[in-house]
Amino acid sequence: MSNKVKFVIDGKECQSDEGKYLVEAAKDNGVYIPTLCNYEGLKPKGSCRICTVKINGRLATACTSPVHEGMKIENYTAELNEVRKEIIELLFVSGNHFCPACEKSGNCELQALGYRYEMMAPRFPFAFPIREVDASYPRIIKEQNRCILCKRCMRGIKDEDGKSYFAYKNRGKDSLVVADRKLMSAMSPDKAKEAMEICPVGSILVREKGWDEPIGTRKYDNAPIGSEIENK
Amino acid sequence: MKTTVNKIIKKYKNDRYRLMDILLDIQEELGYIPEDLNQMIADELSISKVELDETISFYHFLTQKPLGEYTVYLNNSVTAGMMFREDVKKTFEEQSGVLFGNVSSDGLIGLFDTSCIGMSDQEPAAIINNVMFTNLTPFRVKEIVADMKEGKPVEEMHKQNFGGGKNSSDLIQAVVKNNIRRKGPVLWDPYEPGEGLRKSITMEPGDVIEEIKNSHLRGRGGAGFPTGLKWEFCNKSREKERYIFCNADEGEPGTFKDRVILTEMPKMVFEGMAIAGYAVGAKSGVVYIRYEYLYLRKYLENTLSELRKAKLLGRNIAGKNGFDFDIRIQYGAGAYICGEESALLESAEGKRGEPRDRPPFPVEKGFKGKPTIINNVETLAKVVKIIKKGSTWFTNLGTQESAGTKLLSISGDCRFPGVYEIEWGHSIYDILEMVGATDVQAVQVGGPSGILINPNQLPRKLGYEDLGTGGSLIIFHESRNLIREVVMNFTEFFIEESCGSCSTCRNTPFILKQKLEKILDGHGVVQDIDDLVEWSKNLKFSRCGLGHTAGNPIITSIQNFRHLYEKLVQRDRDYDTGFNLAESVKESCEASNRSTVV
Numbered sequence A: 001m002s003n004k005v006k007f008v009i010d011g012k013e014c015q016s017d018e019g020k021y022l023v024e025a026a027k028d029n030g031v032y033i034p035t036l037c038n039y040e041g042l043k044p045k046g047s048c049r050i051c052t053v054k055i056n057g058r059l060a061t062a063c064t065s066p067v068h069e070g071m072k073i074e075n076y077t078a079e080l081n082e083v084r085k086e087i088i089e090l091l092f093v094s095g096n097h098f099c100p101a102c103e104k105s106g107n108c109e110l111q112a113l114g115y116r117y118e119m120m121a122p123r124f125p126f127a128f129p130i131r132e133v134d135a136s137y138p139r140i141i142k143e144q145n146r147c148i149l150c151k152r153c154m155r156g157i158k159d160e161d162g163k164s165y166f167a168y169k170n171r172g173k174d175s176l177v178v179a180d181r182k183l184m185s186a187m188s189p190d191k192a193k194e195a196m197e198i199c200p201v202g203s204i205l206v207r208e209k210g211w212d213e214p215i216g217t218r219k220y221d222n223a224p225i226g227s228e229i230e231n232k
Numbered sequence B: 001m002k003t004t005v006n007k008i009i010k011k012y013k014n015d016r017y018r019l020m021d022i023l024l025d026i027q028e029e030l031g032y033i034p035e036d037l038n039q040m041i042a043d044e045l046s047i048s049k050v051e052l053d054e055t056i057s058f059y060h061f062l063t064q065k066p067l068g069e070y071t072v073y074l075n076n077s078v079t080a081g082m083m084f085r086e087d088v089k090k091t092f093e094e095q096s097g098v099l100f101g102n103v104s105s106d107g108l109i110g111l112f113d114t115s116c117i118g119m120s121d122q123e124p125a126a127i128i129n130n131v132m133f134t135n136l137t138p139f140r141v142k143e144i145v146a147d148m149k150e151g152k153p154v155e156e157m158h159k160q161n162f163g164g165g166k167n168s169s170d171l172i173q174a175v176v177k178n179n180i181r182r183k184g185p186v187l188w189d190p191y192e193p194g195e196g197l198r199k200s201i202t203m204e205p206g207d208v209i210e211e212i213k214n215s216h217l218r219g220r221g222g223a224g225f226p227t228g229l230k231w232e233f234c235n236k237s238r239e240k241e242r243y244i245f246c247n248a249d250e251g252e253p254g255t256f257k258d259r260v261i262l263t264e265m266p267k268m269v270f271e272g273m274a275i276a277g278y279a280v281g282a283k284s285g286v287v288y289i290r291y292e293y294l295y296l297r298k299y300l301e302n303t304l305s306e307l308r309k310a311k312l313l314g315r316n317i318a319g320k321n322g323f324d325f326d327i328r329i330q331y332g333a334g335a336y337i338c339g340e341e342s343a344l345l346e347s348a349e350g351k352r353g354e355p356r357d358r359p360p361f362p363v364e365k366g367f368k369g370k371p372t373i374i375n376n377v378e379t380l381a382k383v384v385k386i387i388k389k390g391s392t393w394f395t396n397l398g399t400q401e402s403a404g405t406k407l408l409s410i411s412g413d414c415r416f417p418g419v420y421e422i423e424w425g426h427s428i429y430d431i432l433e434m435v436g437a438t439d440v441q442a443v444q445v446g447g448p449s450g451i452l453i454n455p456n457q458l459p460r461k462l463g464y465e466d467l468g469t470g471g472s473l474i475i476f477h478e479s480r481n482l483i484r485e486v487v488m489n490f491t492e493f494f495i496e497e498s499c500g501s502c503s504t505c506r507n508t509p510f511i512l513k514q515k516l517e518k519i520l521d522g523h524g525v526v527q528d529i530d531d532l533v534e535w536s537k538n539l540k541f542s543r544c545g546l547g548h549t550a551g552n553p554i555i556t557s558i559q560n561f562r563h564l565y566e567k568l569v570q571r572d573r574d575y576d577t578g579f580n581l582a583e584s585v586k587e588s589c590e591a592s593n594r595s596t597v598v
């Protein structure tokens, strides 16, 4: 049904289906474009901005841009990589991330990106915001210190009627992602697990659960994020 | 309370898309939206409660608790500050016994800040219970608070004359002044309602689009996109259900020209929408207008009724069989970002005003997913004149690349602030002479998202060749402290108004502000100036124009006034943490009655 199109990423000839989102199309060709708010199968919402590339010279998020014939894409450039690193740093300093004590450490996409982009000390001052851990729901704990407001949970975790368990609150720098009390009180264990897994960081935790895998064997412990795509 | 709310929801047929109207109506009836009814409202609309909270908490003017029998929203834009807002604010606090951000203990008076309310030529201004108060002074504030204590309705508090023009009409009765300083050849060309529309229906819809294309009319909302081309894109869509939106959000600080157009010539704007409707075959139009202009509501609704009576809206309009077009007015609830076209659509669909990812553009997938044309108030008014007098008449005005005229909103340090319709192509220098401004230190062109230019740049010209702008100019006299009064104010504006979706725009402006504070506090070093420039760059990676321009106040002021920054930073050291020990422990020292030894 779909047409094949040719496009170029950093000089590499690529091919994919017309209209496929660039992040996925690049992946088909063994090219990794970093993502954070994107989640396969969910409607993209370009909110983290880390997948920003240049398409025909213009900045655009790869997770929301469909590919078309003849596109010229810049991805792995010094300019783009530097800003990506800045974005990672922004997300670290705007929350409270103490990785050694975090349940998600080793499976966390933000942490993994920090390593991949060789973040040492962030250039920006730490905000040390005062945020409460919301442990008032029966199945999950919402760790507000670690939420990066990527909206994955908002887009992915819904009930049968399409109502969202999670939503934004406030705006601008005061934004928070909060959970619905009524829906939460009836959340199934499977849904809770799904929510934890959809979260790229350790902001949604299933109650009374530490971890399954020991440190050293977790997803990003031995190979950098993205290498699974690049080494395919 | 419950029954009132239920009735309102029923009135809008439990339609989730009408959430803005539902919330605004509830607030109008009850003064606030009682939080304990949120679950019920959500259930009625088949959404989760957090989805409802998400919308309510987004909008500045929606509140979940009572904010006083009299709620004062005092504008905090830069021009208000220049016109002694501090004194007005202090007087409000002294007289009412409550600090800003709070409600008095007896529940009588609430005092709050708000972003620019479109009155920059008559500041300081405030909205009290939806009534505009302009040109405030401490004397006047004392009278107002005394009236509040007597329980006088706000409508009866006026001691000034009404503002003239339609502002004085029965349906408006506002002290707001038009300050029309110059009537130009396009907007003030003599006008009979319906003449543009009647002419357009003698043409094929495609020819109407062609005529607008030939006029080289470009959007007057700021971005300057060619209007005819936008209409053509919309027309190309396979979807036949289409919408025309008028963008009357006018939130860019220092801009108030759309308010004057809507006050003096609303029929022209509505007629422009109908012409657009005819051109692309749309049957409904929506005017999205900012909450701050609620005082115009009765008047605008009445204007629509008059047009319906005159058969210029409704069914088979202007005598053309099968040409149906009607307009409804959608109020916002306090969010600058809702002027951004895709955020505007989200808001009009009853959601948070968060911009959408593009593509797709509104002309492909807009309101409720249907092709939608969004044009600025001024753009639509001009359409009528172009159809009436022809594209050549229009292109003969202005310059090569910038056809026609622009309505400017001019405020700040000058003798004649107000609106001026001029042809494109004048230099800023001309403008300053026109408005009576001397000893100018700087001019902000295009509002906070525009640029701050210095006296060497006054020969620069208004027009898409050089300074294409939404038309706001704010003038700063030599005596002004640009960084403290202007750059800081604008940066705070962007922090306040970011929707919070992008990692960049949500976080970076705040970090820049802290840096700016460090410099203003005397702790800055040269590196800090460079950091400001470098750190602003990630904002270009944001989703929408707000993020893209949020660094502009800082970047353009460093470009054009670097010496002011250099004067503030320390020359003798290249590193300073900005940490002040004595200041940090001051409070605890005072509490424990000890002094510091460092």
Ligand SMILES: Cc1cc2nc3c(=O)[nH]c(=O)nc-3n(C[C@H](O)[C@H](O)[C@H](O)COP(=O)(O)O)c2cc1C
Pocket (backbone or CB within 6 Å): B218, B219, B220, B221, B222, B223, B224, B225, B227, B247, B248, B249, B250, B251, B252, B336, B337, B338, B339, B340, B341, B342, B374, B375, B376, B377, B379, B380, B544, B545, B546
């Ligand atoms: C943050 C932001 C705020 C905006 N505010 C307004 C506004 O208040 N009024 C307006 O007409 N356009 C505003 N715009 C521009 C609109 O997105 C859009 O370009 C315009 O309404 C199109 O109409 P025009 O082509 O007739 O100018 C804003 C854009 C951004 C990014």
Ligand code: SF4
Pocket (backbone or CB within 6 Å): A096, A097, A098, A099, A100, A102, A103, A104, A105, A106, A108, A109, A110, A111, A146, A201, A202, A203
């Ligand atoms: S969420 Fe990720 S980055 Fe944050 S503390 Fe946990 S492991 Fe570290």
Ligand code: SF4
Pocket (backbone or CB within 6 Å): A146, A147, A148, A149, A150, A151, A152, A153, A154, A166, A177, A198, A199, A200, A201, A203, A204
């Ligand atoms: S809780 Fe997790 S998934 Fe949800 S917005 Fe925060 S970081 Fe994203």
Ligand code: SF4
Pocket (backbone or CB within 6 Å): B337, B354, B355, B497, B498, B499, B500, B501, B502, B503, B505, B506, B542, B543, B544, B545, B546, B547, B548
């Ligand atoms: S740039 Fe700012 S205002 Fe625009 S979508 Fe992103 S966060 Fe929202």
Ligand code: FES
Pocket (backbone or CB within 6 Å): A034, A035, A036, A037, A038, A045, A046, A047, A048, A049, A050, A051, A052, A061, A062, A063, A064
């Ligand atoms: S992954 Fe594309 S914006 Fe987040």
